[in-house]
Amino acid sequence: MARYIFITGGVVSSLGKGLMAASLAALLQARGYKVRIRKFDPYLNVDPGTMSPYQHGEVYVTDDGAETDLDLGHYERFTGVAAHQSDNVTSGRIYQTIIQRERRGDYLGATVQVVPHVTDAIKAFAQADTVDDDGQDLDFVLCEIGGTVGDIESLPFIEAIRQLKNELGRGRSISIHVTLVPYIAAAGELKTKPTQHSVRELAALGVQPDVLVCRCEKPLPASERAKIALFCNVPAGAVIPALDAPSIYAVPEQYHAEGLDAEVLRAFGIEPEGNPDLSRWSDIMDRLQNPEGEVTIGVVGKYVGLQDAYKSLNEALVHGGIANRVKVKIRWIDAELFEGDHDMVAAELEPCHAILVPGAFGERGAEGKIASVRFARERKVPYFGICFGMQMACIEGVRSTGGIANASSTEFGPTEQPVVGMITEWMSPEGIQKRESDGDLGGTMRLGAYEATLAGNSVVASIYGGTTISERHRHRYEVNTAYRDMLESGGLVFSGMSPDGMLPEIVERPDHPWFVGVQFHPELKSKPFDPHPLFASFIAAAVKQSRLV
Template sequence: MARYIFITGGVVSSLGKGLMAASLAALLQARGYRVRIRKFDPYLNVDPGTMSPYQHGEVYVTDDGAETDLDLGHYERFTGVSARQSDNITSGRIYQTIIQRERRGDYLGATVQVIPHVTDAIKSFAQAETDDLDFVLCEIGGTVGDIESLPFIEAIRQLRNDLGRGNSVSIHVTLVPYIAAAGELKTKPTQHSVRELAALGVTPDVLVCRCEHPLPSSERAKIALFCNVPTAAVIPALDAPSIYAVPLQYHGEGLDREVLRAFGIDPGLESPDLSRWSDIVDRLTNPEGEVTVGVVGKYVGLQDAYKSLNEALIHGGIANRVRVKIRWIDAELFENDDSDVAAALEPCDAILVPGAFGERGAEGKIASVRFAREREIPYFGICFGMQMACVEGARNVAGIEAASSTEFGATEEPVVGLITEWMSASGLEKREADGDLGGTMRLGAYPATLAGNSVVASIYGAPEISERHRHRYEVNTGYRDTLEQGGLVFSGMSPDGMLPEIVERPDHPWFVGVQFHPELKSKPFDPHPLFASFIAAAVRQSRLV
């Protein structure tokens, strides 16, 4: 039977529960255990798919087509375990399921209540598909004391009793603030947070204390005394130079050892093999060069909107042992002035246009594509970035001045258009133009066939690939011949030949556009081949300047 680790947060939000969960899972993996991480989100949205990136950050898409919390990206990047739809649940999805059951009469006339119906649904979710695992880590979103998280805390309390002694551990992540005027770290917020959690029936076994200054042994002992945990189970968590140094840092503080001891498992005297994490940190700390990548985006005011993209570029740097400096550029800033384009992009060794929705910033992205094409600067277009590369090629190379996307409104030259049906693993998928927005895009992993003599085939080293999608517009294959005559080759297609997946310019130093999101599958110890190749091209470009 799988053992459970429940992770809660207190005092304030954004303490890094997700990063801690991912790091602990990586440490347990290094000890030979099989792990999976799950995220409980208390908000009432069914999933984050319809939420603004400024509200929630990026939407992380799984192979099976779930739109999930960005923390699942951390989980995958640190463990290499592919996330599934069953690894992220929201209050909205739970209530939606319960209400649907009530409408069908599944409860046989019973009064439907938070206890037991909502808490039972949460427990069922936590325990689903866990037969082949040693540890299941369950992160509770939000902060203890939030009204919306109370059903999840209650479900944890019940589940700990259901599982029996020794089969679950509670980790509470808190803040130990530093008061500059007093020159002291203050433990009282942690004490209050633990007391509030205990009042709800959940007593922590391990405390992870975020702090800006080293936590003295006297303060660790004080926290242990008032929070009823061993002193060794009070784990300091200081800021790290890189998120990929965090597993090493937590291991140094004894997190994995204390969690195993809390389960009654002897951690042994030998340390787990963390050599791959040491190598990653060494490559980040001791680079052999630096490149600048200009990311021309729509949501650059919040970098969490491009979290996986940011990390994938870093992974490309790890693969090439160079530091990647990302220059975030708002596409709207140079929509109408070519001189602004040059000023913003000339310092860049490569240019990337990421995914987005809507017309705002589109002309600035098209201008960026043109700059990269004409100046022969490495260009990488992802999803919307591929579509804008096709619009730019149609306008400025093929002479179709009115080329546009139906996403922006009616157009005489729909180089990009709404996809209304496609084949998935479950059969024919159909969508209506005025249908629901949530969960209705082409989502999840789909295969693609690569042209044998293409640049991307040489990058992947395989004739067929599988990548994750999240979009509802596609490049119109009716323009394929015209675009290819202008040098923009369709080098990757869906297996039925109906949907363009990749375009490239073979006569350019590095020019690739992809309809999918390769950043979602990149990992620090296994950088995505497209990002590794893109950064290698940026390195070559930097040496030309």
């Protein structure tokens, strides 16, 4: 029977609740437990799919097609457990579900209220799917509550976990509160009062924390830990300092050294036995801290002003460096800089050992990305195009080697040469999916895991080590196969297609040192202990390029 760990945050946002949850789950895994992590977001959007990357960072997509919070990426990268649609829920989705039930008459005329209807729905989401993908019972379910204690939006979630803790009983649930212990430089002191107030506010809502994780920029003395324990009503050992780490992949070992996993088990009445096997994390940190070289990757993007917009991409490049035991230096470049300025293209990209154009939506920055593709093709610099980056590679190919200067995408408006166009019907594992051109934006893309068939003699088949793959998608537009012959005659080969042969999944240039464009998002499946093969190969090509310049 699963035990539940509820994780809340206080004082300020961005304290690293998601990273703490992922690290704790990894520690419990290393002790032999089966875990799953869930994220509850208080905002009223049904999911983050229609939100600007500048508002919410990247949208993380699961195999079953859910558009979710980026924290689920941390969860997968640290545990290797594939997230499900049931692992991320928002207030918007909760209310949508309740209103749909009310309209159907499911409540039999009752007045629909926050308590019990909203809180019951939250509890139901928390307790869904308590077996792993192999059908084995989970040992721990970690539930992270987004936002900060005191936010109006999060109150129903706090009330729901209060109720659930009572219903589950002792030994079945605990609460972890992540808080801040700020350092006041003028006074030369760490201040515990914000933590005390935050815990008091949480306790006033009926939830007494069992473990406190205290973010601080200076070591937390034993005297201050004892003070926090005294005023917050927790054992001194359950006050866990959380200092900044040299890498997010150092955090599991750091939390273990501070006793987080042991205290969590003790809070459940489980006496820890021995130490967790953290050898995979030690190896990762050894590779990160002792690289045998360095490569510079130019990422020509649209949302480079907020790196969280490319969180999984950033991490996948790091994983490629881990696989090759090199340090990856990412040069973030705004695609708009290149529009109409060819000298700027060369100035920005010449220092790079490889170029990557990631996914995006809309016309802004498209011409700059096309210019980056041209630079990589002509200069023989390794190129990796992901989703939008593959589409721009195809447009560049039609323009440069096909001689059609006005080749474009219908995403940018009407065009006589639609190299890329919106697909309105496609086959999914659930059957034929349809989309109206003027329909809703939310949840109407080709989302989730789809298989692709690779040409047996292709570069990508050798990289994957096979000809059948499954990767995650998130896009509305597809490359038009009517241009296939023209592109292939110019050297851009369609090396991966959907199983029915209708949708291009991968293009490559066999005569280029490394030139691959993919319609899917491989970064979503990369992990530090299992780097995605495309990123490992891409960084290997960058290493080879670095030795040529």
